[in-house]
Amino acid sequence: MSENSNQLSESQVDFSVKDSWNGGYVGSLVIQNTSSDALDSWSIVVRSDDLDIKDSWGMTATDLGDGTILLEGSGYGASLEPGQTISVGFTASGDAPDTLDIVSPPQDPAPDDTSPFDSDDYAQVLDLSMDFYYAQYSGDLDEDHPIEWRGDSGLEDGADVGRDLTGGFYDAGDHVKFGLPQAYTSTILSMGALEFEDGYRAAGSYNDVVAHVSWVTDYLLRSYDDNGTADLSDDVFYGQVGNPEDDHAYWGAAEDMDMERPAYAITADQPGTEVTAQAAAALASGALLMRETGDDSRADTLIEAAESLFAFSVQYQGTYTDAIPEAADFYGSHSGYEDEIAWAATWLYEATGDEEYLAKAEEYYQPSGTYWAMTWDDQSMATALKLAEFTGDQKYLDDLDQHFDHWLYVVDRLDGTDTNNGLAWIDEWGSNRYAANTAFLALDYAQLLRTQEEDDRADELTAFARDQIDYMLGDNPDEFSYVVGFGDDFAQQPHHRGASGTDHVGADGDNLYDLNGALVGGPDQSGNYVDDRTDYVGNEVAIDYNAAFSGALAGLLDDSIL
Incomplete structure (x- = not known):
């Protein structure tokens, strides 16, 4: 959406059909500026069955992909003086509709200074979010491990x-x-x-996030066996440990597990490109972070493994649930594996400067997530952001703008407050997760926009992101915090075996241990939420839920200290 664009209300637009013929028609819109201020630009989002615009004048038309069309003033119709009326129009194929439904725009984004939270609050939650990851550690833990109720576990894995x-x-x-x-x-x-280091440092959490990345990349290095040869055909990557069905049949602490925990291999004969390419991205991005901390030796080790694993991913392609069918019902790949290849290539390009990786990223890039969100399954919009930064190519900026226009103007919002426009809601399973992921990406994109002097658009995205995170922290109609350990009223029964302190999911009472920093799944489409550990849809917690949520907190904190 264009910078400084003002979304019009239904009362400011009059639609009529001026002419029609077999298979087409001319539509006219009379646009009126009913305000006392000049509009440098304007836009509306309309919905109509089978609307197929072929040509337009005084405006541009962008299909948002969900049955709606974004109309924006251009040329002679770009701006409106106070009280001015203009006529714009279009030709379209098909039968002429009686009316165009105008999608009501959200309220103007809440000004930054109306947030009920300050930098100290964001710092506190970011620090708590790091605690959640310590609670998720598997393996041989240090004696001074920060989470007292956790101990060694999974010591026979592999x-x-x-x-x-x-x-x-x-x-x-x-x-x-x-x-x-x-x-x-x-x-x-x-x-x-990497993007919001100052925010992490301001919260005293930088060493923690480095520790978490180091912990996981250590595991990923152990999971990759190149058999000591340069031949990729004998490489093995272990893409999973634990049978999900057997694991989910057990409710208890990780320290008390006694079921078999099989390891699942990805090979040249049974490839799993989503996992191996994503692991290459993790190793390459981890190398960049380690280099920032001055650990060049560690960074070199990670880069070497990332390059080899990426080469394996490109040479031996196949969806990973064919190699690990046990994962299909839990983390089945819906977007394919091309987005992981492109994503990994961007990180390898940033880490090495090798132009071949940039070419590979552009080759495999597809905007598959434009009308969804960045997730563990689809990183295409995050890839678009990195490619926009690397190349400046307008097509990546256009994809990003279309993505964020969808979230800002089309995605439904739950009821908000006087200081919050509400949570952008797209799915019940981890509704907070999707909004947090988009908030993180919006803050990162806002940084790029500021370098291009598009401050108004950057402010719009920052306000959106702040609304999403603030809603989760308690700026919602129920004044309820979806982050364990933060606020006066927060989730007491996240769906977590270890924190529950019980051997049965349905046991009475709150969890025995606080899973501090965990972001629970979130409200349903009506804004309802029940704090009940048996509700694994609304009360689930997961490592991917907290990842971009933590980054968004650092981004808001970074923004507040600039």
């Missing part, structure tokens, strides 16, 4: 295949180590620390 696969993160409230969301989480944590 024994069935004769390889040390200890370490890493448990995925959620369970104890499976799923390769795809784990590698994605590590990549996003690195990205947040």
Whole structure:
């Protein structure tokens, strides 16, 4: 959406059909500026069945992909003086509609200074969010591990295949180590620390995020066996530890597990490109972070493995659930694996400067997530942002603007408050997660826009991001915090085996241990939420939920201290 664009209300637009013929018609819109201020630009979002605009004048038309069209003034129709009326129009194919439904715009973004939270609040929550990751550690823990109720676990992981696969993160409230969301989480944590280092440092959490990335990349290095040869055909990557069905049948602490925990291999004969490419991204982004800390030796090790694993991912392509069918019901790949290849290539280009990686990223890039969100399954919009930074190519900026226009003007918002326009809601399973991911990406894009002197658009995205995070922290109609440990009223029963302190999910009472910093799934489409650990949709916690949420907190904190 154009900078400084003002979205018009239904009362300012009059639609009529001026002419029609078999298979087409001319539509006319009379636009009136009913305000006392000049409009440098204007826009409306309309919805009509089978609207197929072929040509337009006085405006541009952009299909938003969800049955709506974004109309923006251009040429003679670009601006309106106070009280001015103009006529714009279009030709379209199909039958002429009786009317165009104008999608009501959201309220103007809340001004930054109306947030009920300050930098100290964001710093506190960011610090808590880092605690959540310590609670997810698997393996041999240090004696001074920050989470007192956690101990050593999963010490035999990999024994069935004769390889040390200890370490890493448990995925959620369970104890499976799923390769795809784990590698994605590590990549996003690195990205947040690289983009918003000042925010992490202001919260005293920089060393923690570095420790988490180091912990996971250590595990990913152990998961990759190149068999000591330069031949990629004998490479093995262990993309998962733990059978999900067996694991989910057990409710108890990780320290007390006694079920078998099989390791699942990805090979040239059974490729799993989503996982291996995402792991390459995690290793490359982790290398950048380690180099920032001055650990060049560690960074070199990670880059070497990332390059080899990326080459394997490109040479041996195939969807990973064919190699690990047990993951299909939990983390099935819907976007394909091209987005992971492009994503990994951007990180390798940034880490090495090798133009071949940039070419590979552009070759595999597709804007598959334009009308969704950045997730463990689809990183195309995050890739678009990195490619926009690297190349300045307008097509990547256009994809990003279309993505954020969708979130700002089309995605439904839950009820907000006097200081919050409400949570942007797209799905019930992890509704907070999607909004937090988009908030993180919006803050990162806002940084790029400021370098291009598009401050108004950057402010708009920052205000949106602040609304999303503030809603989760308690600026919502229920004054409820979806972050364990923050605020006066927060989730007491996140769906988490270890924190529950029980051997049955349905046991009465709140969890025995506070899973501080965990972001629970969130409200349903009506804004309802029940603090009940048996509700694994609304009360789930997961490593991918917190990854971009942590980065967004650092971004808001970074923005507040500039």
